[in-house]
Amino acid sequence: MSVDLETHRPRIMLVAGEPSGDALGGQLIRGLQFASSGEVEIFGVGGPHMRSAGLQSLFSLNDTSVMGLREVLPRFPRIVRRIRQAASFAKAMRPDVAVMIDSPDFTHHVAKRIRRISPDTRLIDYVAPQVWASRPGRAKAMATFFDHVLCLLPFEVPIFEKAGLKASFVGHPVVERVPSMGQGAAFRAQHGLAHGERILLLLPGSRTSEIRFLWQVFRSAIEKTEAAVGALTIVLPTVPTVSDRVRAHVAEWGRRVIVVEDAAQKSGAFDAADVALAASGTVSTELAMSATPMVIGYRVGALTAAIARPFIQVPFITLVNLILEREAIPEFVQEKCSADNLSSELIKLLTNHAARVEQVTASAQAIRALGLGDETPSLRAARTILKLLREPKRTERPV
Numbered sequence: 593m594s595v596d597l598e599t600h601r602p603r604i605m606l607v608a609g610e611p612s613g614d615a616l617g618g619q620l621i622r623g624l625q626f627a628s629s630g631e632v633e634i635f636g637v638g639g640p641h642m643r644s645a646g647l648q649s650l651f652s653l654n655d656t657s658v659m660g661l662r663e664v665l666p667r668f669p670r671i672v673r674r675i676r677q678a679a680s681f682a683k684a685m686r687p688d689v690a691v692m693i694d695s696p697d698f699t700h701h702v703a704k705r706i707r708r709i710s711p712d713t714r715l716i717d718y719v720a721p722q723v724w725a726s727r728p729g730r731a732k733a734m735a736t737f738f739d740h741v742l743c744l745l746p747f748e749v750p751i752f753e754k755a756g757l758k759a760s761f762v763g764h765p766v767v768e769r770v771p772s773m774g775q776g777a778a779f780r781a782q783h784g785l786a787h788g789e790r791i792l793l794l795l796p797g798s799r800t801s802e803i804r805f806l807w808q809v810f811r812s813a814i815e816k817t818e819a820a821v822g823a824l825t826i827v828l829p830t831v832p833t834v835s836d837r838v839r840a841h842v843a844e845w846g847r848r849v850i851v852v853e854d855a856a857q858k859s860g861a862f863d864a865a866d867v868a869l870a871a872s873g874t875v876s877t878e879l880a881m882s883a884t885p886m887v888i889g890y891r892v893g894a895l896t897a898a899i900a901r902p903f904i905q906v907p908f909i910t911l912v913n914l915i916l917e918r919e920a921i922p923e924f925v926q927e928k929c930s931a932d933n934l935s936s937e938l939i940k941l942l943t944n945h946a947a948r949v950e951q952v953t954a955s956a957q958a959i960r961a962l963g964l965g966d967e968t969p970s971l972r973a974a975r976t977i978l979k980l981l982r983e984p985k986r987t988e989r990p991v
Contacts (some may be wrong), residue, residue, distance in 0.1 A: 596841070600631055600688075601631050601632065602631075602685045602688050602689070602828060602978065602981055603632075603633045603635075603685070603686070603688050603928060604624065604633065604634050604687055604689055604690075604691065604804055604977070605634075605681075605682055605687065605689070605690040605691070605705050606620065606621070606634060606635075606636040606637055606638060606640065606647065606690075606691050606693060607636050607637045607638075607690065607691070607692050607693060607699050607702055608636075608637060608638045608642060608653065608693040608694065608695065608699070609651060609653065609657065609693075609694070609695030609698035609699050609800065609835075610655060610656065610694070610695045610698075610798070611639060611831045612695075612697045612798065612873065612874050612901040613638075613652070613694035613719070613739075614639035614640065614641045614642050614653060614679050615628050615641045615701070615765075615874075616636045616637070616639060616693055616694060616718065616719065616765050616904070617642040617645075617647070617693045617912055618641030618642050618644060618645045619638075619641075619765050619768060619968075619970035620691070620693070620718065620765075620955055620970050620973055620974060621634055621642060621645035621646060621647055622636075622970065623646060623970035623973060623974030623975075624974040624977065624978070625645075625646075625969070626875055626971060626974070626980055627775055627971060627974040627975050628930035628974075628978060634646065634647060634683075635647065635648065635650075635685060635951075636649070636650065636678075636690075636702075636771075637649055637650045637651060637653070637678055638653070639652075639653045639729060639832075639833070641714040641807050645814065648843075650678060650681055651674060651677065652676065652752075652894060653689035653833060654833060655674050655844050656671060656674055656695070656698045657695075657798075657799060657800075658819070660778065662670045662723060663892065666780045667735055668966045671698065673867050674698075674773060675698070675701045675702050675705055675988065677712070678702045678705075678706075678707075678765065679705035679706045679709055680709070681771070681887070682802070683701075683709050683710040683713075686837060687713065687720070687972070687980060688697050688714065688978060689713075689714040689715070689716055689980070690703070690706055690713050690714070690715055690716070690834065690978065691716045691717075691718050692715065692716070692717050692718065692738075693718045693719060694719040696717075696721045696730075699717075700717075700734070700737075701720075703715050703717070703737050703738060704791070706735050707737040707914055710847065712985075713893060714739050714980070714981075714985050715737060715738050715739050715740075715981065716738065716739060716740045716741070716742060716977060717734065717740070717966035717982060718739045718741075718742045719742070719744060720741045720742070720743045720745075720748050720752065720759070721734075723748075723751060729799050731752050731754075731755035731757065732755040732756065732758055733799075735752075735756040735888040738757060738896070739758070739980075739985065740757070740758045740759065740760070740980055741757055741758070741759045741760075741769075742753050742760055742762045742764070742937045742973050742976060742977075743759050743760065743761050743762065743834040743868065744761075744762070744763065744764045744962075744969070745761070745764070745962075746761045746851065747759070749761050758772045760766050760971050760976050762970055762972040762976060763869070763962065763963030763966065763968075763969030763971075763974040764962040765909075765968075765969075766874060766878055766962070766968055767881070767962050767964040768953040768966075768969060768970060769960060769961050771845055775856070775859055775860035775863045775864075776860060776861055776863035776864030776865075777859030777864075779857065779861055779863065779864045780864050781849055782860075785825055788867045789824075789825050789861045789865075790824050790825065790867075790942065791825045791826075791827055791861070791864050791865045791866050792814065792817075792825070792826055792827070792865065792866065792867055792868070792938070793827055793828075793830045793862065793865040793867070793868035793869070793870070793879075793884065793886075794810060794814065794826050794827070794849070794868075794869055794871065795828070795829060795869065795870035795871060795879075796810050796828075796838070796870075796871055797834070797871035797873065798830075798831045798833065798834060798871075798875075799833075799834065799871070800833075800834055800837060801892070801893075802871050802890075803834055803838065803841070805838050805853070805891040805892060806871055806889060806890070806891055806929075807841050808887075809891070809921040809929060809930065809931055810869055810889065810891065810933070810934070811841075811845060812931035813889075813931040813932075813934035813935040813938065814826065814869065814933075814935075814938075815931075815934065816931055816935035817935045817939055817942070820935070820939050821939055821942050821943060822963060824905075825848075825850070826847070826848070826849045826850065826851065827849075827852065827861045827864075827865065828842065828848045828849050828851045828852070828934065829852050829853070829857070829858040829861055829862075830851060830853055831851070831853065832853065835851070838851060839851060843901070848943040856938075859882075860879070862879065862882040862884055863882060863908055865884050866942065867884070867885050867886065867887070867938060867941045867942055868884050868885070868886040868887070868932060869886070869887050869889070869938060870886055870887070870889075871888070871889065871890055871909060872888050872889070872909045872923065876888055876912065877896060877911050877912065877959070877962070879920075879955075880896055880912050880955035880956075881959055881961055883952045883955065883956070884940075885941045885947075885948045885951050885952060886921060886951075887921075887923075887924075887934055887937040887941070888909070888910050888923040888924070889924045889925075889929040889934050890909060890922055890923075890924075890926070890929060891925075891926055891929050892926070897926050908923060909923055909925055910923045912954065912955050912958040912959075915958040915961050915962070916954060916957065916958050919950060919956040920954035920955065920958070921949075921954075921955070922937040922953060934976075939991060941961075944968075
């Protein structure tokens with residue numbers, strides 16, 4: 593059954609599970625409002641970005657923004673309750689479409705339960721899981737409960753369609769977060785930083801588990817770097833879900849670290865920074881957008897790593913490297929994520945101008961491939977969702 597958008601105001605449920613999905617959800621809400629001229633009703637689950645765009649969230653993301661076995665197991669009963677709560681909400685609210693945003697370990701369970709208890713609800717996945725990187729069988733499994741998937745990368749579409757799931761390329765939302773250049777000077781002035789004072793961005797992740805596994809090695813890497821190149825000013829952009837833990841670590845460190853949570857402050861910090869040390873994730877693409885040279889590190893628990901390793905099918909974890917098919921951004925994963933390895937690359941970027949220029953040039957090439965300069969990805973995603981509502985709903989699914 594299709595929806596007549598001329599006579600019916602679309603009712604859309606959005607479900608995010610962690611900060612990165614919340615940021616995408618905030619952009620998508622604004623895209624939906626623009627594409628529908630405000631004639632859309634939106635409800636569901638999100639965080640501060642989605643709330644600032646007008647969403648009244650069913651519950652906080654604190655319960656669901658977890659990763660890794662050690663982190664998930666103690667919260668498992670609460671996560672299950674949130675999955676059931678979100679699915680029951682969908683059944684009660686009867687949206688024209690429910691859009692699951694990123695965080696597949698949470699949102700896909702919500703989608704499966706919605707499919708069971710409210711089989712007529714149209715389900716869309718926004719941000720396809722990287723089935724090309726690991727666990728390719730997930731694409732076929734998704735086709736049994738999703739109606740459509742919105743892909744961030746063009747090569748993902750044929751993978752899902754081959755598995756029996758309709759897909760559309762909408763572009764990577766990070767390209768619409770183009771930083772406003774020139775904010776670096778204002779950031780320096782606000783925090784009393786001299787023009788020549790070197791700034792290192794410290795970005796240890798947006799999940800509690802990431803902070804736990806990366807904080808000490810990142811701290812040691814910075815201390816080794818300073819021993820080689822001299823004092824650095826540390827700026828740490830963070831998000832509300834982990835800000836308390838981050839500030840506790842900073843207090844224990846006993847040195848000046850400028851912690852910022854405001855989006856404008858973060859943009860200014862990116863513009864002002866000389867180099868960044870960051871956890872793998874969307875932030876690496878944001879750094880590429882701001883032309884900030886970076887070093888990427890990532891660690892998970894030993895058990896999580898042992899389980900995941902056999903399924904990993906790609907040589908890199910950083911999107912810029914995946915697009916360029918070479919290691920333009922230095923990245924160190926698991927055992928290789930050591931203070932010595934990280935500091936060696938940080939020192940190179942702080943002392944070798946040619947290395948900085950080479951990385952920034954490569955990053956710009958990758959960003960153009962993600963859709964920079966075209967219609968914004970969130971608006972394309974919004975238009976695709978509204979277009980799908982006009983089409984007959986899928987009735988047959990793979991078994």
